Amino acid sequence: MDGYRNPGVYFEIPVTDMERAVRFYSQTFNFSFEREEFDGNQMAYFPFQEMLPGITGALAKGEIYKPTQVGILIYFHVENVIDTIEKALALGGKELYPATFHTDLGFAVAEIEDLEGNRIGLHQKL
Numbered sequence: 001m002d003g004y005r006n007p008g009v010y011f012e013i014p015v016t017d018m019e020r021a022v023r024f025y026s027q028t029f030n031f032s033f034e035r036e037e038f039d040g041n042q043m044a045y046f047p048f049q050e051m052l053p054g055i056t057g058a059l060a061k062g063e064i065y066k067p068t069q070v071g072i073l074i075y076f077h078v079e080n081v082i083d084t085i086e087k088a089l090a091l092g093g094k095e096l097y098p099a100t101f102h103t104d105l106g107f108a109v110a111e112i113e114d115l116e117g118n119r120i121g122l123h124q125k126l
Contacts, residue, residue: 078124081108
C-alpha cells in the first residue's frame with residue numbers, strides 16, 4: 001500500500017432525478033457540474049482541481065444507483081455549517097443532525113438529507 005496517499009479517491013452520490021439533484025447541490029453548495037453519460041449512467045461531476053486537497057466525485061443516476069440514508073456518509077467542506085443548512089432547508093432538504101461545534105477540535109459538523117433521500121455530512125473548519 002502506498003503510504004503517501006489518503007485511501008479515498010472518488011465518490012458517487014446516487015440520484016433518481018438528475019435535474020433536481022444538480023439544482024439542489026448547485027444552489028446549496030454553489031457547485032458547478034460537468035455532465036456526461038458513462039457506462040450507460042448519467043453522471044454530473046463535482047468540481048475538481050488537482051492541486052487542492054480532498055477528493056471529488058459525481059452525482060450518479062442509473063439502474064445500480066439507489067439513494068439512501070444508510071451506508072457510507074460523505075462530508076462536504078463548507079464555510080458556514082448553519083448557512084448551508086438554511087440553504088438546504090429552503091430548497092426542501094431536511095436537517096438530520098444539527099450543527100455541532102467542537103471548538104476544542106477545531107471543526108463543526110452537521111448532516112442534511114438531500115432531495116434524493118441521501119444523508120450528506122457538512123464539515124466546517126473553525
